[in-house]
Amino acid sequence: MISYKTARPFLTMFSPETAHRLAIIGLKLGLAGRNRTPDDPILATRVVGLDFPNPVGVAAGFDKGAEVPDAMLALGFGFTEAGTVTPKPQPGNPKPRLFRLEEDEGVINRLGFNSGGLEPYLARVKARKARGAKKGIFGANVGKNRDTQDGAADYAIGIAAVANYADYLVCNIxxxxxPGLRSLQGREQLKDLLTRVLAARAKAIAPHGTEGGAKVPPLFAKVGPDLDLLAIEDIAQVALETKVDGLIIGNTTIDRPTGLKSPEAPEAGGLSGKPLTEKARWCIGEMYKAVGGLIPIVGCGGIMNGTDAYRAIRAGASLVQLYSALVFHGPELVVAIKRDLAAHLRADGFKHVADAVGADHKKQ
Ligand SMILES: Cc1cc2nc3c(=O)[nH]c(=O)nc-3n(C[C@H](O)[C@H](O)[C@H](O)COP(=O)(O)O)c2cc1C
Structure with a gap:
C-alpha cells in the first residue's frame, strides 16, 4: 500500500489530468489499500431508504467511468458516485482543461463531460453487480451529450440504462x-426533465416487478451552487411537486471570489475546493429552508475537513460528498473527516448524524 503523502510529489510532476489518470490506475491496482476500521456507530444514517455506514461520500467526476467504485468504498467512504456519463461517447473540451490552484486549495475544471459513453460504463456496473459487489452504496450520475438539443431525452436514456445497476441515480444539471446545461435548472425545464426522467426510471424498473419487491433506486437532481433565492425557491417547488427523492447541492461555481492567490485563478471553468465552502453551505441552508426539510440534501462543495462536513450537515445536508479535497489530501482524508465529524457530533450532544441535520435552523 502507498500513502498519498508518498505518492503526491510523484503525481504533481504530471499535468493534473495525467496525475488523475495515474491515481485511477493506482486505485485499480489496489495500491491505495483499504481501511478496515469499522465506522463509529454515531455516523450511521438512513437517507432515502438506504443505510449509509457513514455520511461521507465521493463526489461525481473523480470516477467518471465507474472504474474504481469498490476501491473508493474500501478506503472508508460511506458511498461513491460514478459519472457523469453521457449517452454517447464524447471527448470533452480541448486540453489543458484541469488546473490545481495550490495556493487556494482549489481546482478549476472545464472538462466538458469527457465521457466514454454509456456502453463501457454499463459493462463495468453490470460486471460489478454480477460479481455480487454488495459492499457500500453506489450512485450513477448521468448527463447529456453536448450536441443534444432535447436535453431531457438524454437524461431519460441514461437513467433508464443505469436504473437496475445502481443504489441511487443522479441527474447532473x-x-x-x-453550454446551456444549467438552464435545465429553470422552473419549467426542470419540471419537464424530472417528470420524464422519473417516468423513465419507473419504466426501467417495472419489468423486474416493483410490486414484487424490486427496489426503486432514489433519484437526485444535482443543482447549484450559482443560484439566487428565487432560483432556489423554484427548484424547491419543482422538487416537492415532482417528488424527486433528493437534491445534491452543488456543483462547481463560475464565481471567482476575491482573494484567490493562484496564478491559474483566471482560467475559465468551474471552481471547486476551499474557495467554494461558504457559498455551497449558504446554498444548502437556503434549500433546506425552501423545502422545509422535506427533501434530503447531499451537501457538496468545499468540504475539506471534518469541521466543514459538520457545518454542511448543520446547514441542512443529510450526507456530504467531496472531490477537490482528495486532490490535496488524498483519499486517506476520509478517516480524519469521519473521526472529527464524530467528535463534533458528540461535543454538541447529538446521538446520531441525523439529529444534527439542519440544526442551524432549529431552536435548540
Ligand atoms: C475535475 C472535476 C471533474 C468533475 N466532474 C463532474 C462530473 O462529471 N459530474 C458532476 O456531477 N460533478 C463533477 N464535478 C463536480 C464535483 O462533483 C463537485 O460537485 C464539486 O467539485 C464541488 O465539490 P468539491 O469542492 O469537494 O470538489 C467535477 C469536479 C472536478 C473538480
Missing part, C-alpha cells in the same frame, strides 16, 4: 462546462 449543474455543470457549468456544457
Amino acid at each position: 449543474s455543470s457549468p462546462n456544457t
Whole structure:
C-alpha cells in the first residue's frame, strides 16, 4: 500500500489530468489499500431508504467511468458516485482543461463531460453487480451529450440504462462546462426533465416487478451552487411537486471570489475546493429552508475537513460528498473527516448524524 503523502510529489510532476489518470490506475491496482476500521456507530444514517455506514461520500467526476467504485468504498467512504456519463461517447473540451490552484486549495475544471459513453460504463456496473459487489452504496450520475438539443431525452436514456445497476441515480444539471446545461435548472425545464426522467426510471424498473419487491433506486437532481433565492425557491417547488427523492447541492461555481492567490485563478471553468465552502453551505441552508426539510440534501462543495462536513450537515445536508479535497489530501482524508465529524457530533450532544441535520435552523 502507498500513502498519498508518498505518492503526491510523484503525481504533481504530471499535468493534473495525467496525475488523475495515474491515481485511477493506482486505485485499480489496489495500491491505495483499504481501511478496515469499522465506522463509529454515531455516523450511521438512513437517507432515502438506504443505510449509509457513514455520511461521507465521493463526489461525481473523480470516477467518471465507474472504474474504481469498490476501491473508493474500501478506503472508508460511506458511498461513491460514478459519472457523469453521457449517452454517447464524447471527448470533452480541448486540453489543458484541469488546473490545481495550490495556493487556494482549489481546482478549476472545464472538462466538458469527457465521457466514454454509456456502453463501457454499463459493462463495468453490470460486471460489478454480477460479481455480487454488495459492499457500500453506489450512485450513477448521468448527463447529456453536448450536441443534444432535447436535453431531457438524454437524461431519460441514461437513467433508464443505469436504473437496475445502481443504489441511487443522479441527474447532473449543474455543470457549468456544457453550454446551456444549467438552464435545465429553470422552473419549467426542470419540471419537464424530472417528470420524464422519473417516468423513465419507473419504466426501467417495472419489468423486474416493483410490486414484487424490486427496489426503486432514489433519484437526485444535482443543482447549484450559482443560484439566487428565487432560483432556489423554484427548484424547491419543482422538487416537492415532482417528488424527486433528493437534491445534491452543488456543483462547481463560475464565481471567482476575491482573494484567490493562484496564478491559474483566471482560467475559465468551474471552481471547486476551499474557495467554494461558504457559498455551497449558504446554498444548502437556503434549500433546506425552501423545502422545509422535506427533501434530503447531499451537501457538496468545499468540504475539506471534518469541521466543514459538520457545518454542511448543520446547514441542512443529510450526507456530504467531496472531490477537490482528495486532490490535496488524498483519499486517506476520509478517516480524519469521519473521526472529527464524530467528535463534533458528540461535543454538541447529538446521538446520531441525523439529529444534527439542519440544526442551524432549529431552536435548540
Ligand atoms: C475535475 C472535476 C471533474 C468533475 N466532474 C463532474 C462530473 O462529471 N459530474 C458532476 O456531477 N460533478 C463533477 N464535478 C463536480 C464535483 O462533483 C463537485 O460537485 C464539486 O467539485 C464541488 O465539490 P468539491 O469542492 O469537494 O470538489 C467535477 C469536479 C472536478 C473538480
